[in-house]
Amino acid sequence: QKEVEQDPGPLSVPEGAIVSLNCTYSNSAFQYFMWYRQYSRKGPELLMYTYSSGNKEDGRFTAQVDKSSKYISLFIRDSQPSDSATYLCAMSYGGSQGNLIFGKGTKLSVKP
Amino acid sequence: NAGVMQNPRHLVRRRGQEARLRCSPMKGHSHVYWYRQLPEEGLKFMVYLQKENIIDESGMPKERFSAEFPKEGPSILRIQQVVRGDSAAYFCASSPGQGFNEQYFGPGTRLTVT
Numbered sequence: 001q002k003e004v005e006q007d008p009g010p011l012s013v014p015e016g017a018i019v020s021l022n023c024t025y026s027n028s029a030f031q032y033f034m035w036y037r038q039y040s041r042k043g044p045e046l047l048m049y050t051y052s053s054g055n056k057e058d059g060r061f062t063a064q065v066d067k068s069s070k071y072i073s074l075f076i077r078d079s080q081p082s083d084s085a086t087y088l089c090a091m092s093y094g095g096s097q098g099n100l101i102f103g104k105g106t107k108l109s110v111k112p
Numbered sequence: 113n114a115g116v117m118q119n120p121r122h123l124v125r126r127r128g129q130e131a132r133l134r135c136s137p138m139k140g141h142s143h144v145y146w147y148r149q150l151p152e153e154g155l156k157f158m159v160y161l162q163k164e165n166i167i168d169e170s171g172m173p174k175e176r177f178s179a180e181f182p183k184e185g186p187s188i189l190r191i192q193q194v195v196r197g198d199s200a201a202y203f204c205a206s207s208p209g210q211g212f213n214e215q216y217f218g219p220g221t222r223l224t225v226t
Contacts, residue, residue, distance in 0.1 A: 045217070098207065102156075
């Protein structure tokens with residue numbers, strides 16, 4: 001079983017739709033959870049990070065962590081064509097272990 | 113405030129040559145991480161460095177790959193005797209300090225081995 005599982009998509013939605021992106025993980029030791037957005041041939045851009053279980057909102061984006069289910073989600077409200085990108089979830093053990101473990105990414109296309 | 117800088121952005125090497133990838137972290141950041149992204153694969157951690165110190169190299173291939181972050185200047189990822197399988201996008205990220213802090217990524221270096 002992979003440490004972090006993410007449906008690669010592609011996911012296609014109409015402009016204005018609510019998008020739900022998800023990742024599951026197997027290791028309960030993960031403490032920090034992040035979502036990155038990556039446009040084609042660009043570097044990943046940090047969108048959201050959360051510590052442990054709970055919700056965090058930033059503008060049109062909401063990140064949700066459910067540690068009991070080992071499941072994290074990113075919701076995008078009022079999606080725009082400019083949101084079309086690959087979304088990567090990432091996790092970290094924290095402490096002195098700085099490396100991030102990434103999902104493979106979900107490719108999202110928002111159609112005008 | 114400049115972000116993470118990487119150069120070159122594109123690098124073409126013939127099999128057997130050496131590749132040197134450079135990364136300058138964000139201002140005020142003293143921790144650097146290198147990741148590799150293969151086609152159709154996710155980002156994979158390679159190495160974590162502070163100035164003059166390798167913290168974690170558990171993701172680094174045992175042979176041909178090395179990394180450094182000197183007291184002055186950028187971090188360098190060095191690949192000796194490149195092979196076709198080394199063709200990938202190499203990303204550098206930086207963070208302000210030890211323990212978890214958000215990691216900010218550079219634009220990447222796309223290495224092509226011919």
